Amino acid sequence: DADVTQTPRNRITKTGKRIMLECSQTKGHDRMYWYRQDPGLGLRLIYYSFDVKDINKGEISDGYSVSRQAQAKFSLSLESAIPNQTALYFCATSAPTSGSPGELFFGEGSRLTVL
Amino acid sequence: GQSLEQPSEVTAVEGAIVQINCTYQTSGFYGLSWYQQHDGGAPTFLSYNGLDGLEETGRFSSFLSRSDSYGYLLLQELQMKDSASYFCAPISSGSARQLTFGSGTQLTVLP
Numbered sequence: 282d283a284d285v286t287q288t289p290r291n292r293i294t295k296t297g298k299r300i301m302l303e304c305s306q307t308k309g310h311d312r313m314y315w316y317r318q319d320p321g322l323g324l325r326l327i328y329y330s331f332d333v334k335d336i337n338k339g340e341i342s343d344g345y346s347v348s349r350q351a352q353a354k355f356s357l358s359l360e361s362a363i364p365n366q367t368a369l370y371f372c373a374t375s376a377p378t379s380g381s382p383g384e385l386f387f388g389e390g391s392r393l394t395v396l
Numbered sequence: 397g398q399s400l401e402q403p404s405e406v407t408a409v410e411g412a413i414v415q416i417n418c419t420y421q422t423s424g425f426y427g428l429s430w431y432q433q434h435d436g437g438a439p440t441f442l443s444y445n446g447l448d449g450l451e452e453t454g455r456f457s458s459f460l461s462r463s464d465s466y467g468y469l470l471l472q473e474l475q476m477k478d479s480a481s482y483f484c485a486p487i488s489s490g491s492a493r494q495l496t497f498g499s500g501t502q503l504t505v506l507p
Contacts, residue, residue: 382427
């Protein structure tokens with residue numbers, strides 16, 4: 282089983298719908314992240330969390346919200362999806378104090394299409 | 397401000413050596429990571445440089461020069477499976493230790 286699991290892996294929805302992407306991890310890491318990847322634009326950070334009570338905005342948080350339900354679970358919500366939120370979304374975890382400072386562990390991604 | 401530059405595409409043949417350069421401008425620079433991503437797949441960590449110099453991990457090596465705000469990833473004995481996108485990711489200092497990913501370099505390995 283994957284250490285970082287994202288659900289759903291693929292989702293097609295319509296403009297205005299509420300969407301939740303879920304991420305769970307078995308690595309025991311405190312830090313969790315949500316990234317978005319668009320073709321040719323690399324990965325951009327949406328939100329990150331250092332523990333259940335510590336949630337921070339990344340560079341492109343507008344239109345998104347998150348919830349850290351437990352150390353192992355970090356969800357990303359799009360309250361009212363719009364077509365330019367069509368992208369590949371990645372969840373990641375890290376433990377910089379016990380591993381390499383620059384090492385993130387990524388899930389397999391959730392491909393979201395907003396029509 | 398922050399900026400990041402790496403070539404968009406590199407092509408090489410099997411067995412060759414290829415170098416992917418990365419220049420960055422990062423406030424409070426802490427270190428530089430490299431990631432590999434195959435089409436449609438998850439990015440995977442390759443290496444991290446916190447100090448100047450060369451880090452070697454099998455066929456891959458990564459170099460950092462803090463004074464030049466420059467790094468590179470060196471791939472030796474190229475194999476077809478090395479065809480992928482490669483991202484350099486500078487890390488900012490402070491408690492956040494955030495990684496900034498560039499647009500990546502698409503490496504194509506030809507037979």
